[in-house]
Amino acid sequence: MGIRLGLVGLGAFGTQFAKLFKAHPSVDRVALCDCEAEKVNKFLHDPFMAGKVSEKDCYGTLDEISRADLDALVIITQPWLHAPQCIQALESGKHVYSAVPLISLPDDEETLDWCGKLIETVQRTGKQYMLGETTIYRPQTMFCRRMAAGGAFGEYVYAEGEYVHDVDGGINGGSNLRKVKEHRTQGVVGSQHAALMAKYHQRGVKGSPMSYPTHSVSGPIHVMQTRALKVSAYGTPNTNNDPFFAHDDFSNVSALFKLANGASLRIGEYREIGATSFDRDEPEIFRIFGKTGSFSRDVWQSNQRTAPGTAKPIMEDQPNPGNPQWPWAGFKRMTPAEMRDPLPLEVQQAFKAVCNPTADPHDDFQPTGHGGSHPYLVHEFVSSVLENRAPAIPVAEAVHYMAMGIAAHRSAQRDGEIICVPSFG
Numbered sequence: 001m002g003i004r005l006g007l008v009g010l011g012a013f014g015t016q017f018a019k020l021f022k023a024h025p026s027v028d029r030v031a032l033c034d035c036e037a038e039k040v041n042k043f044l045h046d047p048f049m050a051g052k053v054s055e056k057d058c059y060g061t062l063d064e065i066s067r068a069d070l071d072a073l074v075i076i077t078q079p080w081l082h083a084p085q086c087i088q089a090l091e092s093g094k095h096v097y098s099a100v101p102l103i104s105l106p107d108d109e110e111t112l113d114w115c116g117k118l119i120e121t122v123q124r125t126g127k128q129y130m131l132g133e134t135t136i137y138r139p140q141t142m143f144c145r146r147m148a149a150g151g152a153f154g155e156y157v158y159a160e161g162e163y164v165h166d167v168d169g170g171i172n173g174g175s176n177l178r179k180v181k182e183h184r185t186q187g188v189v190g191s192q193h194a195a196l197m198a199k200y201h202q203r204g205v206k207g208s209p210m211s212y213p214t215h216s217v218s219g220p221i222h223v224m225q226t227r228a229l230k231v232s233a234y235g236t237p238n239t240n241n242d243p244f245f246a247h248d249d250f251s252n253v254s255a256l257f258k259l260a261n262g263a264s265l266r267i268g269e270y271r272e273i274g275a276t277s278f279d280r281d282e283p284e285i286f287r288i289f290g291k292t293g294s295f296s297r298d299v300w301q302s303n304q305r306t307a308p309g310t311a312k313p314i315m316e317d318q319p320n321p322g323n324p325q326w327p328w329a330g331f332k333r334m335t336p337a338e339m340r341d342p343l344p345l346e347v348q349q350a351f352k353a354v355c356n357p358t359a360d361p362h363d364d365f366q367p368t369g370h371g372g373s374h375p376y377l378v379h380e381f382v383s384s385v386l387e388n389r390a391p392a393i394p395v396a397e398a399v400h401y402m403a404m405g406i407a408a409h410r411s412a413q414r415d416g417e418i419i420c421v422p423s424f425g
């Protein structure tokens, strides 16, 4: 028997997940919820959803769907709403999947409050919370997680993660942050945003890109399974009266964390910057260096040292001369397919209809969405509910990502003063 789940929020991002959840072989029933009825109707009347979606399973409010007989709710609503909505869903006896971040508010103290409340609710209700961080299921992260599990990095030395997303980026089809903000602050719920934010603005509370740090911090923290202890950070403010940054202390922040495993971690969150991460191919990517092995730009390097003096020359480690994709002869740049974990075959087959609708039946499955992460996030959440186990990105990790961003923002406000990262035990 499979699970019954409800999707709350069928906007731009929720729409990308609805068919994947429906297609998963371990999902028996899908309920739909959005306060804008046309968004629900679009999926109710889509032939692809037939068999698992019905009119009696369509809702217009979180209150209504929370009362339904479902095992789990998937919350993909606007980012300032997540934590209270997830708590309501957990209180109603459902496991919860939340789009990132845990919550996005200008007031760091309030964000920390929500972190504490969410942990307490998960512990008290015994229900699972999973953060849908796409970076965790990028091919690079899956590869590094396997190498880390086998101890191939050795002791960790240094890592870096960054999210380079200029406010005016995405002109050629990617995500333009001005347009995203305009879109999310329209409609039944979105139009309440200005009034909600006015309360913070009156108090002079200011945010920064570190209010939404999950894409940059999650990869290194998740792979190394460690936590950040303290940080020194610096920011650059907007200086040309751009209204997008009117309520931010900084439009860019760089932070250096000391980690519990002894390594250092440099994090960059950049929103006003004349660059993309083209040198790393993705806007959200990381590098990790250990005493034995390191990962950067889809290349694994290792000195294979097992004892003092036993290291081998790294250039000979992965000979691949003539690789047309890579200018550094001597190193093999892995393909996404080589880096990914495989999904179960029946799940791949089911997801092909969503991700690769024009593929031939014998073509390989090609995962799509943020580096191919979307089908993996769906499979992990469904599996964790089915198996009644903690998901891969549990609440403890989700709150730590937020705490790291808050500590970095505080440090940048104090010109790099060393700040301890709040701990939730």
Ligand SMILES: NC(=O)c1ccc[n+]([C@@H]2O[C@H](COP(=O)([O-])OP(=O)(O)OC[C@H]3O[C@@H](n4cnc5c(N)ncnc54)[C@H](O)[C@@H]3O)[C@@H](O)[C@H]2O)c1
Pocket (backbone or CB within 6 Å): 008, 009, 010, 011, 012, 013, 014, 015, 033, 034, 035, 036, 039, 060, 061, 062, 076, 077, 078, 079, 080, 081, 099, 100, 101, 132, 133, 134, 183, 184, 185, 187, 188, 189, 190, 370
């Ligand atoms: N890489 C990533 O992980 C990534 C990428 C894009 C978006 N996101 C996240 O996805 C979330 C959604 O983004 P979006 O662009 O789809 O926003 P959106 O505004 O298009 O959609 C949000 C939807 O939620 C609905 N909603 C809100 N509260 C509701 C309630 N109480 N009951 C019923 N419906 C409700 C709204 O009506 C709206 O349709 C954001 O929080 C964002 O941070 C993550």
